[in-house]
Amino acid sequence: MMNMLNTNWDSWKRTLGQAVEYAQELGISSDQINSMAHQLGDMLAEKVPPANPEQKAVKELWEVANTDERKVLANLMTRLAGRK
Secondary structure, eight states: OGGGGOSSHHHHHHHHHHHHHHHHHTTOOHHHHHHHHHHHHHHHHHHOOOSSHHHHHHHHHHHHOOHHHHHHHHHHHHHHHHOO
16 A cells, blocks of 8 residues: 555556556456545545645545546546556
């Protein structure tokens, strides 16, 4: 978990991408991964201060989003992290 709090945005995306890839290898569906990303987003926004400007922007978007928008944001983050 602490690796995901990395202060370097590219490193953070790479770590998140590895977690998504690992979940896919375990047979976890995209819907389940997105649900977990949504739950993680809630926890991070509430408990963890952003480590860089990009994380701060995501946190601020998260805070103004409603539940459906947060699901979209979580989906976008998992897709962004999965890009090679």
